[in-house]
Structures are given as C-alpha cells and as structure tokens.
Amino acid sequence: MAATQVVQSRRIVTEIPGPKSRAIQERRSSAVAQGVGSVLPVYVERAGGGIVEDVDGNALIDFGSGIAVTNVGNADPRVVERAAEQLARFTHTCFMVNPYEAYVDVCEALNRITPGDHEKRSILLNSGAEAVENAVKIARSATGRQAVVVFDHAYHGRTNLTMGLTAKNMPYKQGFGPFAGEIHRMPMAYPYRWPTGPENCGPEAAAMVVDQITKQIGARNVAAVVIEPIQGEGGFIEPAPGFLPAVAEFCRANGIVFVADEVQTGFARTGDMFACDHEGVVPDLITTAKGIAGGLPLAAVTGRAELMDAVHSGGLGGTYGGNPAACAAALAALDAIGSDDLVGRAREIGELMLGRLRELASRHDVIGDVRGRGAMIAIELVAGEDKAPAPEALAKVLAHCHSQGLILLSAGTYGNVIRMLPPLVIGDDLLHEGLDILAEAFGRL
Template identity: 50%
Template sequence: MTELPHTPLHSTLPQSRHLTTAVPGPRSKQLHAERLAHVSDGFGIVLPVFVDRADGAIIQDVDGNRFIDFASGIAVTSVGAANRKVRERVAAQLERFTHTCFMVTEYESFTQVSKWLNEHTPGDFDKRTALFSTGAEAVENAVKIARSATGRPNILVFDEAYHGRSLLTMAMTAKENPYRLNFGPLPGEVVRAASANPLRPSASTTGDAMTAALASVEETLAQHGADTFAAMVIEPIQGEGGFIVPVPGFLAGLREIATRHGIVLVLDEIQTGMGRTGALYASEHEGIAGDITLSAKALADGLPLSAVTGRTELLNAVHVGGLGGTYAGNPLACEAALAVFEELEDGELLANARTVETVARELLEPLVEETAIVAQFRGRGAMLALEFADATTLDPRPDLARAISSACHAQGVLTLTCGTHGNVIRLLPPLVISEDLLRDGLGVLHDAILEANAALRAPVLVADTP
C-alpha cells in the first residue's frame, strides 16, 4: 500500500495509536457527565470519549489518546477528517458567504456537484441531480420523484434494510430496535420482500438462494399488484443490516424485474458510494445501474450533503417547487464535495480501498476456520464485517460482538457493531489509511477475537463438594 496524498505524511496528527490514560480518560469522563446533564438520552454513544482533533485515520481525544479510526464517522470521513483540500475549499467559501438558499439565489458549486455526479454515477443515460442535506432526505425525495413520475403509491423494500430515521424511512428500515421502536404508527404503502442473505436466507425462501429470493420478490409484487409499485429501494450492500453482500445475481435480477414491471429501481448508495467498496459505487461490482442512485455520507467528507441522481425523465417529472429545502446543497458542503471529487479523480483512493480488503482478508478471514465464534467474514473494499455466532447452531452472539468491540476500544481502536441481531463488527477505515496503521488496528481486533474464542472454550472449574 503506497502512502497517499495528505496522509500520513501531510497529516496534522501523528498517524499512530497511542494511549496516555485508561479509556475513557478523566477529561472525557468529565465532559460526558456534562453531556448527560444537557443532551437528550435518546442519543446513543459507541465510545464515550470527546474528540479534540482528527485527521487521516486517527482520532485524538481531549486526554491525548490517539485511536485508530475504523468508523470514519459511519463511512463519512473517507478522505480524512481534516483533509487539506476540503479545508481549503470550505475556508475560501466561508470568506464569500455561508448560505443563500439555492431556491432563492443560485451559486455555481451546486451545479458543478450535480454535473460531476451526472457524469460519474452508473448508467448510460442522460441524468439530472437534486441535492439535499441528509441521507434520509435523499431517500424520501427519491420516493417522491418515483411516485410523481409513475403515478403509483407503493414502495418495495427488503429484509435487513436501513434507509434512515425520518418517519417514512423508518417504515422502510427493517430493524425494530432502536430505529422503529415506540415511534408508530408509521406510513403505509411500504411493502417488504425477502433479501438474498447468503449466510441467513429468509425463512420464506427455499432452494437456490438467488432464484428463491427473486421468486419471493415476484410473489410479493403479485400479491399487491406489480402495477401499484412506484419504486423498489435497496442498498447494494446492506449497511446497518450487517454489511450483507447479496447472493451474486440478485441485484441484476431485481434490475430485470423492475424494468419489466415499470418500477423505478432506486439504489441506496449512501454508505457504499464515493469509493467505499473499491469502486466509485458498489453497483459497479454487479454491472448494473439504478434508475435513481442516492449518495450522501462521504459525499462531502463530514459536511451535510446528499444527492439524488437519476434519469432525466424521472428527475424532471416533479413539478417546479416540488423539490428543495432550506439547506439543500449548502454552498459550504458543495465546496467540500468538489474537494472530495478531486481526491477521487486519480483512482488512488479506490485502489487503496481494494488493498484494505486484501490486507483484512489476509488477517481476519482465517478466523472463520480457526475459531468457533466467527461465522463469516464479508464485504468489499473498505466496507468489511465479521459476524459472530454459535458455530453449530448459527445462533447470533451479540454479546461477543459487543465484548470484542469494547476490548478494541480499550486498546485504542475504534470499531462499530451493527446487524439485525447486533452480532456484527463492521470496519469502515478512511480510504487514506496507511498499511502500517491498518495492520496495527486489525492486529488488535484479531487478538481480541482470539481471546474471546479462548475464553469461550476454557473449561469451567467446578469446586469439589465436601
């Protein structure tokens, strides 16, 4: 793996793991107590440390501890949390203006971001783009566009899907706790079909996984009337559901079904896009294009920006004034996105994402055979995961995922859990990570897994009875 522009050689932080206190440290504990006094308890927390600085693949907290970042703000800071080009472009825009609202007075960066996305999003057809602020906004606006263009009400989504936390996207999301719990009633006209999970196929499907899953989709459409569906929405790799790469051929099959029934295929690339999987968009691995493709997260490297890009006849089907938002395509975020595009242009970050997968597979994939707790290693590029389950029954082990992730935190490696059952550790390192730092962090995770496996296999000592 070659050293990449700006990190680590040009980083504002040493690109190395370093602990000066226990985790969390005293200053973080003090600030966390203040947070509890002022912030809603509805916000969860993975690791209660307060960040002082971050750059490249390192997060430094207020106690001076440096963590290897395998989270990237949930796949957001892919070009580093203090990327020089992003900082320079945003700083220059700050000197000009912070906001005007594109629907009131225009600015060029909005158009330039849209142009780049039209040119680089998969699909050999004329495109238009609409910019918004969050991933959930992008999803909801894609639904609005599909309904406007087709005149149909229903939306097809899938098992293990995650599409956001707004009211409509909660209905589209599969996981009940914490995303849907206590927030009903949720919008109707959202229908769920079986996905093609290679490790855990739907109970409603039997036989060949791909054929069975597609047959289940056809059956679901037939039950509700295929001509009532405006869109089918799917993540090419399901994120919060557990970084599930579908059975080969499933997405291509959905593409054919959507075309045959006149349904708009919406690919939610909010987490998988902007090079995360080693291609600009994950759908490129499957050789397909959505009628609409959604981008967000890494699109602006931490500034809130999302995009809906798709066929011109779809995006232009909405009446004038039907799309928008006060902060949609904010000029600061647009400048950040243009900097991200510059970083992606030479292909080095895409190559580095692929190398991340190669190194991670070398170190972690053997654990599937070597332990009794790793059921599967999966993913693409720098979007990877380990699923923990009982070796004989495949019963999910969320307790192991939590314990192993916590052990990594204590050693200065930030990891996240996910999955419908909470039994998956996901890896989302910045695409600028160096091989030395990657191997260090993966080594910590590897050792934590082996320790958990050894503890599980250790004999239980029973005291002698008198």
Template identity: 60%
Template structure:
C-alpha cells in the same frame, strides 16, 4: 492545523478524565435519546487517526459511519471550505444559486452508472435523499407503493424508519408508520441454505411473487435496495440477484433505486457498489462520503425521472448548502484523482485474509464478508448459526480500551463492521487488526461491556 501523527498512542484510560468530564456535561444538557457508542470526545482528526481531548490517538475503523472516506480533515476539503466561508455561508439555493452546487451535480452525473442524460438534486442528509427518491418515483409513475428489503436500513425519519427493517432502536414506540411501504425477504447467504445462484433465484422469486400477487406490480412506484446492506450487517447479495430485480423493475415500469448512501463513492472498491454486478439504477442516492464530513446528500438519475416533479416540489432551506457543496467538489476530486476505489481494494486485501484466518472451525466468527473497505465479521455461538451479540460487545470494548474504534451492526447485533477511511495507511491498519486478533483470541476471558450499534 497539521494532520495528527498516524500512530496509535494510548496515554490514559479510554475514555480519559477530560472525556468523562465533558460527558458529565452531556448528561445534563443533551437528550439521552441519542445513543452513545463510547463517551469519547474528539479534539482533532485526520488520515486514520482520531485524537481525543486526553491526547489519546485512536485508530479510526469507523470513518464517522462511512463519512470521512478522504479522512476527517483532508487538506483539499479544508481549504475548499475555508475559501467558501470567506465568501458566504448561505444564500439558499432555492433563492439564489452558486457554482459549487453545479459542480457537485456535474460530477455525480458523470460518475454514476448509466450512459443517458442525468440530473441531480441536492439535499442535506441520507434520509432526506431517500424521502425525495420516494416523492420523485411516485410523481413519475403515478403509483404509490414502495418495495424495500428485509434487513434494510434507510434512515430515521417517519418514512425512512418505516422502510428500515430493524425495530429496536429505530422504530420501537414511533408508530403508526407511513403507508404503502411493503417489505419482501432479502437474500442473506449466510443464513439461507443453498448455493449463491439458487439463493439469488429463490429470493428474486419471492420478491416477484409478492409484488405481483400481494401488491400488484401496476401499483409499485419503486423498488429501493442497498447493494450491500449496511446496518443489516454488511450483507452482500448473491451474484445475479440485483440484476434480476433491476430487470423485473424495468419490465414492470417500476423505478429501480440504489441506496448507495453507505456503499457509494469508492467504499466497496468501485465508485458504486452496483458496478460490481453491472447494474444501472434509474435513481441513485448518495450522502455520507459525498462531502468529506459536511452534511450533504444527493439523488441522481435519469433526466426524465428527475424532472418529473413540478418546479418547487423538491428543495429545502439547507439543500445544497454552499459550504457542503464546496467540500463535496473537493472530496469527489480527491476520490477520483487519488483513485480511492483502488485503495479500498487494497484495504480489502489486507483485512479480509486476516479476519478469515480467525474464522476457523470452532471459531465464533461464522462468516467474514463485504467488499473493499466495507468488511464485516458475523459472530455466532461456536458450531451453530445462533447470533452472539455479547461477543461483539466484548470485542468492541476491548478494542476501544486499546485505542481502536470499531462499530457494531447487524439485525441481531452480532456483527463487527469495519469502515476505515480510504486514506488509512497499511501500518496503521495492520496495527488495528493486531488488536482485533487479540480480542477474538482472548474472547472467553474478556469482560462484557455494552457498545451500541449506530447507523
């Protein structure tokens, strides 16, 4: 099937009648515990466009929550999956092996930061990768404690939701939580006073003090950080912070882990977000963009750490599924050969100035932040830093009605986050930004609609 026309086309109300009919079926068949950003049903997608069942062409500024960086139907990914389907769909990598999984591991070993021997393990989801990061770190160090940051998001399993900061909707009612997880304050430059270098030092000092005095550095297996916090609101740590934390971990025999599930593989304008500060993690977790839309995740890192778990200690029925592995080989090749990190930087050069122009004195935009094709605007009550979640609900609703899909995020639910596919064209991107500008300028007269945050 050919790629959809790369143009915003609104034929019906959004959601349209066909979507609403399908949504009626959803309400009588699917658990209501799954959130609904918008009751919109997609028929096909590609490039920067989603085509719904009513024929509306929507500009995609969500990329399946940073998954479809190469687009939702890149020809090379599609062809690789078709070829693999013809061969076999599953054998179980723990039973018999196949070359595609090796190809993913070899590419990740080469692409991830660090000039040392590496090994990779493949899993299915981002949360599963983080679960295994914890297992590997505990076995390697012989320690139990895991340190995470405020505003963090690491997943929805029992362990990873314990590591996640935000209570509603991720944790409420699901306790008791996993033991030996410790949270330290995370630098949030917009909401902390002082210059960037002072904030970096202050936040690091708090982390080091808590680790030394409240946990005991000798008890800590790993410190796990998102180089840019995703669901927390695209919070970019001040320069120097990650470097200090990585050095502290190394000095205390602690495994330093980068959760690059959302930020990795070109999204922030470099292959990995830690590269912006020259930080080399011991372990790095990837997922989302890894397999062009198919479920696949990975943990990559120092060979001596990755090989610490005895044979049989890692794995899973679907770990490194052959369809997903074939898709990942193709997607990784596209990211490298088409230089999508450079494209992410071009996207930033288009998006950031236009949003910053709206963040003038008296605006509801308190800050525009992010890197590459991972840009956010935090909305506040004008003249204050008080979060304004109602504003982002209005903007998201306005945008979807006009054929632009965006996501809401942030600990306070007051952040618009933009995650376009890295293959989106400039014309399409600027059209979407026109709609966002209209929404921000007309904010006072927009009706309030609820659009939920997802991660």
C-alpha cells in the same frame, strides 16, 4: 487555513475514556437528550488519516470513518481549503432563492460519475434519509403509483417515511409510529443465512421477490423498489450474485423505479465508485450522502432525467440543501478520490483485511462469516452449528478493542456483526495494528 497534521500512530496515555472525556460526558448527561447515543464516548480534539485524537491526548485507530463519511480522511487539506474559501465568500443564500455555481458543479459531477450513460439530473439535500425520502417522492410523482418495496435487514433513515422503510425495530422505530403506509417488505438475498445454501440464494431470492410483488401488491401498483446494494446497518449483507440484476430487470419490465440507496456504499467505499458497478446494475435513481463531502453534511438524488423532471417546480428542495460550503467540500473530495485513486486503495484495503480476517476465522468458531467488498468489511459472530447470533461475544470484543484504542462499530439485525469502515487513506501499518488488536480480543473470549 491549513488542516492540522495528525501523527499516524496509536497512542494510549490514559484509560479510555480518559478523565477529560469523562468530565465532558458528565456535562453531556444534563445538556444532551438521552436518546442520542455514542458508540465510544471519547471526545475528539482532532482527526486525520486513520487516527482520531481525543481531549486526553489518546490517539485511536479509526475503523469507523464516522460511519463511512470520511472516505478521503478527516480534515483533508484540499477539502478544508475549498470549504474555507467558500465560507469566506458567503455561507448561505438558499439555492431556491439565489442560486450559486457550486451546486450546479456538484450536480454535473454526480450526473457524470453515477452508473449509466443516460441523461441525468440531480438534487442536493442534507442527509441520507432526506435523499431516500425524496427518491420515493420522485418515483411516486413520475409513476403515479404509491407502493414502495423494501427488504429485510434494510436501513434507510430516521424520518417517519424512512423509519417505515427500515427493517430493524430497536433502536430505530420503537415507540415512534405510526409509520407511512404502502410500504411492503421482501426477503433479502442473505447468503450466509439462506436456508438452501449460498449457491442457491441469488436466483431463489429473486424469484421470491418477483412472486410476492406480483401476487401480493401487483407490479402495476409499485412506484419504487428501494435497496442498498450492500446493506449497511443490517449487517453488511452483500446480496448473492445475480440478485440485484434480476430485481432491476423486473423493475424495468414493469415500469417500476429501481432506487439504489448508496448512502453508505458510495464514493469508492466498496472498491468501485458505487457498489452497483460491481454487477453492472444501472439504477433509475441513486441516493448518496456520507462520503460525498469529506465530512460536511450533503446528500443527493441522481437519476434519469425524465423521472427527475417529472416533479413540478417547487416540489423539491429545502432551505439548507446543497449548502455552498458543503458543495465546495464535495468538489474537493471528488477530486481527491480521483487523484489519489481511492477506488484502487479501497480494493487494497479489502484484500488485506479479508485475508487477515479469514485467517482469524479459521481459529475461532465464533466467527461464522467474513464478508464485504473494498473497505466495507464485516464479521458475523455466532454460537453453535445452528448459527445462533452471539451478541454477547460481540460486546466483549468491542469492549476490548475500544479499551485498546481501536474504534469499531457494531451492526446487524441480530446485533452480532462487527463492521469495519476505515478511511480510504489509512496506512497498512495502522490496518495491521488494528487487526492485531481485534485478534487479541478474540483470543480473550
């Protein structure tokens, strides 16, 4: 089955959302639980490249990638073909009952491409939250310790344990407690908001983390430090240089498992295959999902063999973990990342977007910070010299962009960050057009 080719141009033929989308939204209100939200309720007919087409015939520029999932583009023909071939053979056996080679193939690929040349093992799961939860299980089993350290502004998922690891209350945690215990939160190296300035942020933040772990928890009690190399929902916070290496070194010196949550940053998104590569940080365990399989649900934990093998037989797994069609899609997506040099393309996207956005920031005081790497870019909106968050301005900007057919997402602990995650296969023309729309939105504030 061939993938449908989508014309790579924006097209607006109705108001957004259009009448057909509004009709489906009416049906949704009596069928889907209200707790499930949508950024932009335009109902999708097809998507590909940098375009999402809705049921009304509108074609929107995609700066969201389904939250960093469709790195290789939506319905990439190679992904579609390999997944369809697998579906025709069998859809499921459960790897824990009757295994299949594609699961092993994906694990071998992850062991090869993730940071570090040590011996590794992998397990396959369904979602990023499930991967993070299993990473904590593995770390606790391997070390015999219980405490887990996480950071301000972190997001790690929506299960009970990963809600506890997540920093932001609304909408992720409110009313869902009590949460798992033995979770300890540390300050994050947030350069834009560091009290003594960004130039001091890395060493000062690392020293604070070491001091607080040592005094408040005791290093010998910590099973794992879990951190996003660039924070996602927290606002695309790129830690100050030196922070990640210093924390990783402290972990190594104290037998603590350093877990890199690369669910959002992995698979070429940041201009490296993994965000840890930027400073040469080698995690003990790395969690991946989102961009791994071109849109099909798959996740993984990959790590040092002695840690991964410390868990007793039967202690890890899940009915759908490593679904055969998702494995086939992942193998095709990984091939596409390599053959299309999407690592290089992400860097090109970053250079283009950061240049345009920094010029835009020079003309609008409401843009306090422009940051990110590769195709993971954000702008933080503020009011006044005290950098007060400006979520109202963000809402106005997003409303204009959405009305003009540009898919954008918000983020940030304070609800004041616009995050941009275009597919890595998007063309420069669509990038410029999307940034033109964004510039128009700021001009209307």
